Amino acid sequence: xxxxxNPILWGGFALVLAGIASYPTFFIRFxxxxxxxxxxxLLLAVAACMLAVGVLRAxxxxxxxxxxxxxxxxxxxxxxLIGFFLVSIFYIARNLPASKxxxxxxxxxPDFTLPDSTGHAVTLSSLLNLPFGTNNWPDTAAATGKTSGxxxxxxxxxx
Amino acid sequence: MVAISVDPPSDSQxxxxxxGYSFLFLSDDKAQVIHQWDxxxxxxxxxxxxxxRPAEYLLDSSGKVRWVNLAxxxxxxxxxxxxxxxxxSMNLAGK
Numbered sequence: 001x002x003x004x005x006n007p008i009l010w011g012g013f014a015l016v017l018a019g020i021a022s023y024p025t026f027f028i029r030f031x032x033x034x035x036x037x038x039x040x041x042l043l044l045a046v047a048a049c050m051l052a053v054g055v056l057r058a059x060x061x062x063x064x065x066x067x068x069x070x071x072x073x074x075x076x077x078x079x080x081l082i083g084f085f086l087v088s089i090f091y092i093a094r095n096l097p098a099s100k101x102x103x104x105x106x107x108x109x110p111d112f113t114l115p116d117s118t119g120h121a122v123t124l125s126s127l128l129n130l131p132f133g134t135n136n137w138p139d140t141a142a143a144t145g146k147t148s149g150x151x152x153x154x155x156x157x158x159x
Numbered sequence: 160m161v162a163i164s165v166d167p168p169s170d171s172q173x174x175x176x177x178x179g180y181s182f183l184f185l186s187d188d189k190a191q192v193i194h195q196w197d198x199x200x201x202x203x204x205x206x207x208x209x210x211x212r213p214a215e216y217l218l219d220s221s222g223k224v225r226w227v228n229l230a231x232x233x234x235x236x237x238x239x240x241x242x243x244x245x246x247x248s249m250n251l252a253g254k
Binding site for chain 1: 160161162163164165166168169170171172173174175183184185186187191192193195196197198199200201203204210211212213214215216217218219220221222223224225226227229230231232233234235236238242246249
Protein backbone atom coordinates (compact mmCIF):
# COMPACT_ATOMS: atom_id res chain seq x y z
CA UNK A 1 0.00 0.00 0.00
CA UNK A 2 1.25 3.44 -0.88
CA UNK A 3 1.92 5.66 2.13
CA UNK A 4 -0.27 8.71 1.97
CA UNK A 5 0.59 12.28 2.72
CA ASN A 6 -0.42 13.29 6.26
CA PRO A 7 -2.06 16.68 5.73
CA ILE A 8 -3.61 16.97 9.19
CA LEU A 9 -0.07 17.37 10.59
CA TRP A 10 0.74 20.31 8.36
CA GLY A 11 -2.73 21.77 8.81
CA GLY A 12 -2.30 21.56 12.59
CA PHE A 13 1.04 23.31 12.43
CA ALA A 14 -0.35 26.02 10.15
CA LEU A 15 -3.17 26.54 12.63
CA VAL A 16 -0.66 26.90 15.48
CA LEU A 17 1.06 29.70 13.54
CA ALA A 18 -2.27 31.32 12.70
CA GLY A 19 -3.55 30.92 16.25
CA ILE A 20 -0.54 32.84 17.58
CA ALA A 21 -0.16 35.44 14.83
CA SER A 22 -3.84 36.36 14.91
CA TYR A 23 -3.57 37.71 18.47
CA PRO A 24 -1.29 40.71 17.86
CA THR A 25 -2.63 41.30 14.35
CA PHE A 26 -6.37 40.83 14.84
CA PHE A 27 -7.87 39.72 18.14
CA ILE A 28 -6.02 42.39 20.12
CA ARG A 29 -8.29 44.99 18.54
CA PHE A 30 -11.39 43.81 20.38
CA UNK A 31 -11.66 44.07 24.18
CA UNK A 32 -13.55 40.74 24.42
CA UNK A 33 -10.80 38.77 22.70
CA UNK A 34 -7.92 40.89 24.03
CA UNK A 35 -8.43 40.91 27.80
CA UNK A 36 -8.56 37.13 27.78
CA UNK A 37 -7.32 35.43 24.57
CA UNK A 38 -10.01 32.75 24.47
CA UNK A 39 -10.32 32.89 20.66
CA UNK A 40 -6.62 32.15 20.28
CA UNK A 41 -6.67 29.45 22.95
CA LEU A 42 -9.53 27.79 21.07
CA LEU A 43 -7.60 27.87 17.78
CA LEU A 44 -4.50 26.48 19.50
CA ALA A 45 -6.51 23.71 21.16
CA VAL A 46 -7.90 22.63 17.79
CA ALA A 47 -4.41 22.83 16.30
CA ALA A 48 -2.99 20.67 19.11
CA CYS A 49 -5.68 18.02 18.49
CA MET A 50 -4.92 17.99 14.77
CA LEU A 51 -1.21 17.57 15.46
CA ALA A 52 -1.90 14.81 17.98
CA VAL A 53 -4.06 12.92 15.48
CA GLY A 54 -1.43 13.36 12.77
CA VAL A 55 1.46 12.19 14.94
CA LEU A 56 -0.52 9.25 16.35
CA ARG A 57 -1.48 7.92 12.97
CA ALA A 58 2.07 8.39 11.63
CA UNK A 59 3.38 6.21 14.44
CA UNK A 60 0.52 3.70 14.71
CA UNK A 61 0.05 3.10 11.03
CA UNK A 62 3.40 3.96 9.46
CA UNK A 63 2.59 1.67 6.54
CA UNK A 64 -0.32 3.97 5.62
CA UNK A 65 0.77 7.42 6.73
CA UNK A 66 3.95 9.43 6.46
CA UNK A 67 5.09 11.91 9.06
CA UNK A 68 7.06 10.17 11.82
CA UNK A 69 9.95 12.57 11.46
CA UNK A 70 8.19 15.67 10.18
CA UNK A 71 5.35 15.12 12.66
CA UNK A 72 7.73 14.94 15.62
CA UNK A 73 9.51 18.10 14.51
CA UNK A 74 6.28 20.00 13.90
CA UNK A 75 4.77 18.87 17.19
CA UNK A 76 7.86 19.89 19.19
CA UNK A 77 8.01 23.26 17.46
CA UNK A 78 4.31 23.75 18.20
CA UNK A 79 4.80 22.99 21.89
CA UNK A 80 7.56 25.62 22.01
CA LEU A 81 5.52 28.22 20.16
CA ILE A 82 2.38 27.66 22.24
CA GLY A 83 4.50 27.82 25.40
CA PHE A 84 6.00 31.12 24.25
CA PHE A 85 2.51 32.49 23.55
CA LEU A 86 1.17 31.45 26.96
CA VAL A 87 4.17 32.89 28.80
CA SER A 88 3.86 36.19 26.90
CA ILE A 89 0.16 36.59 27.58
CA PHE A 90 -0.20 35.15 31.07
CA TYR A 91 3.16 36.00 32.63
CA ILE A 92 5.06 38.78 30.87
CA ALA A 93 2.00 40.96 30.15
CA ARG A 94 0.82 40.58 33.74
CA ASN A 95 4.19 41.14 35.33
CA LEU A 96 3.45 44.76 36.21
CA PRO A 97 4.87 46.60 39.21
CA ALA A 98 2.65 46.61 42.29
CA SER A 99 2.39 50.44 42.39
CA LYS A 100 1.94 50.23 46.17
CA UNK A 101 2.31 53.97 46.67
CA UNK A 102 0.01 55.02 43.84
CA UNK A 103 -2.83 57.28 45.04
CA UNK A 104 -5.84 55.26 46.20
CA UNK A 105 -9.54 56.10 46.29
CA UNK A 106 -10.20 58.70 48.98
CA UNK A 107 -6.71 60.18 48.85
CA UNK A 108 -5.87 63.59 47.42
CA UNK A 109 -4.10 63.19 44.09
CA PRO A 110 -0.65 64.84 43.99
CA ASP A 111 -0.73 67.96 41.82
CA PHE A 112 1.57 68.35 38.84
CA THR A 113 2.30 70.60 35.88
CA LEU A 114 3.09 69.14 32.47
CA PRO A 115 3.21 70.43 28.90
CA ASP A 116 0.20 69.61 26.70
CA SER A 117 0.59 68.42 23.12
CA THR A 118 1.15 71.98 21.91
CA GLY A 119 3.80 72.64 24.57
CA HIS A 120 1.74 74.81 26.93
CA ALA A 121 2.14 74.07 30.64
CA VAL A 122 -1.03 72.68 32.25
CA THR A 123 -1.53 72.21 36.00
CA LEU A 124 -3.77 69.37 37.15
CA SER A 125 -5.53 71.44 39.86
CA SER A 126 -6.48 74.06 37.27
CA LEU A 127 -8.37 71.39 35.29
CA LEU A 128 -10.64 70.39 38.15
CA ASN A 129 -12.92 73.43 37.98
CA LEU A 130 -13.32 74.64 34.46
CA PRO A 131 -16.25 76.29 32.69
CA PHE A 132 -18.35 73.63 30.97
CA GLY A 133 -17.26 72.79 27.46
CA THR A 134 -13.53 73.12 27.92
CA ASN A 135 -12.96 69.65 29.27
CA ASN A 136 -15.70 67.52 27.64
CA TRP A 137 -17.35 66.63 30.90
CA PRO A 138 -20.91 65.22 31.02
CA ASP A 139 -23.94 65.53 33.36
CA THR A 140 -22.85 67.56 36.37
CA ALA A 141 -21.10 70.03 34.16
CA ALA A 142 -24.20 70.57 32.08
CA ALA A 143 -26.24 71.10 35.25
CA THR A 144 -23.87 73.44 37.05
CA GLY A 145 -22.12 75.07 34.13
CA LYS A 146 -18.80 73.92 35.55
CA THR A 147 -16.75 70.81 35.31
CA SER A 148 -16.08 69.01 38.52
CA GLY A 149 -13.11 66.74 38.34
CA UNK A 150 -11.13 64.94 35.71
CA UNK A 151 -10.51 61.49 34.29
CA UNK A 152 -6.79 60.81 34.01
CA UNK A 153 -5.60 58.06 31.72
CA UNK A 154 -1.99 57.00 32.11
CA UNK A 155 -1.08 55.12 28.95
CA UNK A 156 2.08 53.49 27.73
CA UNK A 157 2.69 55.79 24.81
CA UNK A 158 2.15 55.67 21.13
CA UNK A 159 4.56 53.82 18.89
CA MET B 160 -10.50 63.81 30.21
CA VAL B 161 -6.72 63.83 30.18
CA ALA B 162 -4.34 61.32 28.61
CA ILE B 163 -0.83 61.17 30.05
CA SER B 164 2.20 59.37 28.64
CA VAL B 165 5.95 59.81 28.45
CA ASP B 166 5.72 60.67 24.75
CA PRO B 167 7.07 64.12 23.84
CA PRO B 168 4.34 66.71 23.03
CA SER B 169 4.91 66.42 19.28
CA ASP B 170 4.19 62.65 19.32
CA SER B 171 0.99 63.21 21.29
CA GLN B 172 -0.05 65.95 18.88
CA UNK B 173 0.54 63.56 15.99
CA UNK B 174 -1.56 60.89 17.70
CA UNK B 175 -4.36 63.40 18.36
CA UNK B 176 -4.37 64.41 14.72
CA UNK B 177 -4.37 60.95 13.17
CA UNK B 178 -6.88 59.54 15.67
CA GLY B 179 -9.05 62.65 15.86
CA TYR B 180 -8.94 62.90 19.67
CA SER B 181 -10.16 66.23 21.02
CA PHE B 182 -9.25 65.72 24.68
CA LEU B 183 -6.14 66.94 26.41
CA PHE B 184 -2.82 65.11 26.14
CA LEU B 185 -0.08 65.82 28.66
CA SER B 186 3.51 64.88 28.14
CA ASP B 187 5.37 63.41 31.11
CA ASP B 188 8.52 63.04 29.04
CA LYS B 189 10.87 63.05 32.05
CA ALA B 190 8.67 60.38 33.75
CA GLN B 191 8.46 62.75 36.72
CA VAL B 192 4.73 62.39 37.37
CA ILE B 193 4.63 58.60 36.96
CA HIS B 194 7.45 58.42 39.53
CA GLN B 195 5.56 60.78 41.87
CA TRP B 196 2.39 58.67 41.48
CA ASP B 197 4.26 55.33 41.62
CA UNK B 198 2.92 54.27 38.24
CA UNK B 199 6.25 53.45 36.62
CA UNK B 200 6.79 50.28 34.65
CA UNK B 201 10.61 50.37 34.59
CA UNK B 202 12.47 49.79 31.33
CA UNK B 203 9.35 48.62 29.51
CA UNK B 204 9.45 51.19 26.72
CA UNK B 205 11.49 51.49 23.58
CA UNK B 206 15.24 51.35 24.35
CA UNK B 207 14.47 50.44 27.96
CA UNK B 208 12.81 53.74 28.82
CA UNK B 209 10.58 53.96 31.89
CA UNK B 210 6.93 54.16 30.87
CA UNK B 211 3.61 54.15 32.69
CA ARG B 212 1.78 51.03 33.72
CA PRO B 213 -1.81 51.39 32.46
CA ALA B 214 -3.84 53.29 35.08
CA GLU B 215 -7.07 55.28 35.08
CA TYR B 216 -8.14 57.79 37.71
CA LEU B 217 -11.34 59.68 38.39
CA LEU B 218 -10.78 62.84 40.44
CA ASP B 219 -13.45 65.12 41.89
CA SER B 220 -13.27 68.91 41.91
CA SER B 221 -11.29 68.94 45.16
CA GLY B 222 -8.63 66.69 43.62
CA LYS B 223 -9.66 63.68 45.65
CA VAL B 224 -9.41 60.27 43.98
CA ARG B 225 -12.93 58.88 43.59
CA TRP B 226 -12.12 55.81 41.55
CA VAL B 227 -8.94 54.16 40.33
CA ASN B 228 -8.23 51.24 38.06
CA LEU B 229 -4.83 49.57 37.99
CA ALA B 230 -5.16 46.82 35.39
CA UNK B 231 -3.65 43.42 36.21
CA UNK B 232 -1.87 43.28 32.86
CA UNK B 233 -0.92 45.62 30.07
CA UNK B 234 -3.15 43.81 27.60
CA UNK B 235 -6.18 44.64 29.75
CA UNK B 236 -7.79 48.06 29.47
CA UNK B 237 -10.60 49.80 31.26
CA UNK B 238 -13.75 49.82 29.16
CA UNK B 239 -15.53 53.16 28.70
CA UNK B 240 -18.56 51.73 30.50
CA UNK B 241 -16.55 51.19 33.71
CA UNK B 242 -15.43 54.82 33.74
CA UNK B 243 -18.96 56.07 33.06
CA UNK B 244 -20.29 53.92 35.91
CA UNK B 245 -17.68 55.40 38.22
CA UNK B 246 -18.71 58.91 37.12
CA UNK B 247 -22.37 58.07 37.73
CA SER B 248 -21.72 56.72 41.20
CA MET B 249 -19.69 59.84 42.01
CA ASN B 250 -22.58 62.08 40.93
CA LEU B 251 -25.09 60.00 42.89
CA ALA B 252 -22.92 60.21 45.99
CA GLY B 253 -23.36 63.97 45.70
CA LYS B 254 -20.29 65.60 44.28
